[in-house]
Structure formats: structure tokens, C-alpha cells
Amino acid sequence: MKFIAVILYKFAIKQNNLHQQRKIILISLITGILLMAAKFTAYFLTQSNFILTDAAESIVNVLASGFAFFSIYLAERPKDSNHPYGHGKVEFFSVFVEGVLITIAGIAIITKAGYGIFHPNEIHNILLGASIIGVTGLINGLLGWYLIKKGKILNSITLDADGRHLITDMVTSAGLVVGLALIFFTKITALDNILSILVGGFIIFTGYKLTRKAIGGLMDEADFKIVDHVISVLNDKRKEEWIDVHNLRAQKYGNELHIDCHITLPNYFDLNRVHQEVHLVDVLINDHVSIKTELFIHSDPCVPACCHYCSMPNCPIRSEAKTKDIEWTMDNVTRNKKHFE
Template sequence: MKEKRNIIVIALIVSIVLMLAKFSAYFITFSNFVLTDAAESIVNVLASAFAFYSIYLASQPRDINHPYGHGKVEFFSVFIEGTLISIAGIIIVLKGTYNLFYPHEVHKVITGAIIIGVTGAVNGGLGYYMISKGKTLNSITIEADGRHLITDMVTSSGLVVGLVLIHFLPYMWLDSGLSVLVGVYIVITGYKLVRKSVGGLMDEADFTIVQDLIRILNEQRKVEWIDVHNLRAQKYGHELHIDCHLTLPNYFDLNRVHDEVHLVDELINKEAKIKTEFFIHTDPCLPDCCYYCSMPNCPIRSEPKREYMEWTMANITRNKKHFEQ
């Protein structure tokens, strides 16, 4: 958690410095196009500040009021960031549209382009670093902040190209027109972040994570694990919570059942890229399971195995044993 906080602090400090640089570029050029980038930099600072708090809160231990921990605050952090980005984009579109009808002259656009180009390069490098660390540390907050900085790099690159065009082309409307286009792009980016955060807060299934779990279980399944079904995955910050049913031979005693459950838990936590808490409900096998059961020397087998049942998204997430259609 200390590493996460350090990354966010660095992002916050860099965001403040770059915000001041961008506003200096605006006051040099008085370009609406530059103002789009400067306005978004305010969002960078606010988002990084809130991200720092959310990382701190997510690191707090579970308590009686939060039995699954505080990790979901990271989704709320991303929601705030996406909302702020969208608001900034809407304001930029409105101001740019106004200035299309009431244009004004811009100044020293090449100087402004150089300043914006440098800030964009810094944001791009920091953004790629944060995305990489966010995936490594399983932090949606750090990854979202990194993607926001990449968006800022893209808009800054567009700004540099646009400012060069403004310098060489005698069209006063070009500054405002380009700022409107960038504003629309910023709104779309903000919407995507809000959509992702709402999905997390609503416990929307993360199919990438579930597919990875299914792959691990298929590759290292034991013959004792007759089937897995009713699997549900919920992400709480950097941790994953999974409920599932595991069908085992009905002649296993409680100690053997406990051992098999522990093996599933141990396997996933060793092979998956995210810390996982399992709640596994065990079901006894039924005679109808025999045709896909691989258990050797089974004393209660009613028919030979005749089919290999691969675990898939379809059969592992249903609340039914595999023979139940």
C-alpha cells in the first residue's frame, strides 16, 4: 500500500507543476485551444488528490461495518475522476462554441506549443508508468489515473499540431474549432471512466478475471473436483472475492473435503494475478455425475465415464451441476 501512496503523491506533485505550466502557456497565447488543456489539468490535480485519499482508505483493515474491506472506494474515486473530466470537457465545448461566433486573436502560439509539448511528454511517460503499476498492484485507481494522463498526452499532442496550424493558417475560427473537437474527446474519455466505475460499484462481472480463473482451474484441475458451478466474482479494490459450489465425491469425510477446498483456494492465490478470498460451498456428487466424473476406483460409480466436461464460462457460472440442463 505504501508503494501505491508514493505513486499517487508523485502524480499529484507532477500534476500541480504541469497545471501551472499550462496556465502560463494560456496567458502567453490567450488561446482557447490551450485553455482546454489547462482546464483539464485542474481535473488532474483534483483527481490525484482524491485518488490519494481513496488509496489510503482502501488500505484500512476490514471492520464490523465493512466485512469485505474498503476497496470499493477505488471505484468511487474513478467515478469522481470521470465525472470531473466530463464536466471539464462540456465546459470546453461550450466555451469553444461561443468563441466560434465571437473569435479573438491569439499570440505566440509556437511558445505555447513548446510548453504544451513538454507537459504532454511528461504526462505520457508518467501515465504509461502508472498503468503498468496499476495492473501489477491491482489498483483500478492508479490505472485510471494513468489512463487519464495518457488522454492528456493525446490531447497535448493534438494541441501542438493544432497550434502549429493556427500559426500558419489565417483562420481565427480554427482555435475555437479545434478546442471543441478536443472537448468532445475529453467528454467521451470521462464517460468511459464513469461507466467502468459504475460497473464496479454495481458488481458487474469482470469477464477477463473470470476467464483467467477458469483457465487456471482447467489446467490444474484434480480428478476429485467433479464440477465447479455457481461461480461469482466480485472485486473489492486490490482483492477479489469469489463464491462457488464445488462438487466432490459424496463418500469424502469432512477432513478430506476441507483439504480439497483448501487446495482450490491455494491454487488460485498462487496462480492468479490478484489476491483472492474464496467462499466455497461443497456439494456431494450424485449418480448423474458419473458420466463425466474422472475419479478412479470409485466405490459408488453407477456408470463409466464417457464424456470430458471442460469448464467454460457457460457451465461454471450457472447455479446447476453440469448434468442439469
């Protein structure tokens, strides 16, 4: 009965997290549409390519938020025969699309600004345009900070990526305001296109980082920060019965973690005791690692060569006394061999 209650509790938490993610992304989408309209208004008032860089990027914000909303909807679908690990990896694809769109926007901005160097146009209402961009940048910064904070709490790469994109947009907007002020006071209109090219380069770099992160997730690249945290928990809470843990591999699927590992147990334990120890490892990880984790644990029997680092008291089959303690580290826990090999 207690096991069923725990399962229902975890399911309720997951559903609540997904509901919060959908609500937050919807707020981001609506805000993005309103700010995009404001930025394009500033562009039409000023005819500044520099302002157009921010307006063009806002289109990406809206498209990315819309796709993120869809990806979170898809990620919450339960596991099925075609997707035995769930649909969480769609979040990485969402981040990939966002990164590609940002990169395309950066290339378009540089192309437009490069054309403007040879075919300059007159700029109007610079201070009004700077004021509009400054306000939109502040709003994006506050929303981005909120998304990153919630992304960490809810373990959502989509919220985190969207938030970092908005923080980048805020930095871009701040640079825009400074640049527009320089143009206004120096009267050097060529700065409009030169600064646009610099901002476009920064946007392309941001797009590259997001794309790189998404490809790493889609390719099951190891998240060493999460793995190190899991190993730290196992090391701190290890039991005498757990002789060693090895061949540990972790994969992230959306806001869930999947872990495969082997655990060496005394070879005289019966199946009931083995199941109990494996279950305790599962409970330990899910109680202390801040992400819902599914574990597939293979149990290995101990062999005489394990005795010199085994802490099991009153062992009836011990062939030699314990002579050393082996700390579980990234190196020995991730290798596919017992710690004496």
C-alpha cells in the same frame, strides 16, 4: 506454523503494494500541480482557448490525483463489521469522480469555445505556447505509461485510470501542438475555437468511458477477463476428486478479488478430506491468479447422475462407467447447477 507464515507473507505483500500505490499517486499529484501551473502560464501568454482546453483539463488531473490518493489511503483500511469485504470499492468511486470531472471539463471547454466563435479574441505567442504544451504533454505521457504499468502489476484500478487519463492528456496536448502550428501558419484564428470544440468532445468521451467503468464496478458487473482466467486455471490444474465446479461468481474490491463457488466432491469424503480439497482450490487460485483472492467455497456431495463424467478412480459407489469429459467453461461453471443438469 506454515499457514501463519503464509498469512503474514501475504499481509506484507499487500502493505508493500499499498505503500507503492500511495507513493506513485503522490508523485502524480505533485507533477500535476506543476504542469497545471505551466499550462495556465501558456494560456495567459497566448490567450488561446485551444490552450485553455488543456489547462482546464489539468485542474481535473490534480483533483483526480488528490482524490485517488485519499481513496488508496481508505482502501488499505482493514475489514470491519460495517465493511466485511474491506474498503476497496472506494477505488471505483474515485474513478467515477474522475470521469465526472473530466466530462464537466469537456462541457466547459465546448461552451467557452462556442462563445469564442461569436466573440473572437486575438492570440499571442503561439509558438511559445505550443512549446510549453508539448513539453507538458510529453511528461504526462511518460507518467501515464508508468502509472498504467504499475496499475497492472499492483492490480490497482485507480492507478490504471489515472494513467489512462494522463495518456489522454498527452494525446490532447499533441493535438494542441499540431493545431497551434496550423493556426500560426494559416493565420486562421477561427481554428482556435473549432479545434477546442473537437478536443472538448474527445474529453467528454473519455469521461464517459471512465464513468461507465466505475459504475460497472460499483454495480458488481462481472469482469469476464478475470473470471475466464480463474476458470482456465481450474481447468488446467483440476484434480480427479473435483467432479465439477459451478455457481462461480467473482467480485472485485479494489486490488482484491472475492469468489463464491460450489464444488462437487465424492459423497463418501469425511469433513477433514472435504476441508483439504477446498483448501487446495483456495491455494491454487491464489498461486496462479495475479490478484489476491478470497474464496467462499460450498461443497456439494456427488449423486449417481455425476458418474458418467466423474474421473475418480476406484470409486466404491460408482453406478456407471465414465463416458465423457466435460471441459469447464464460462457457461457451465457460472451456472447454478451440477454439470449433468
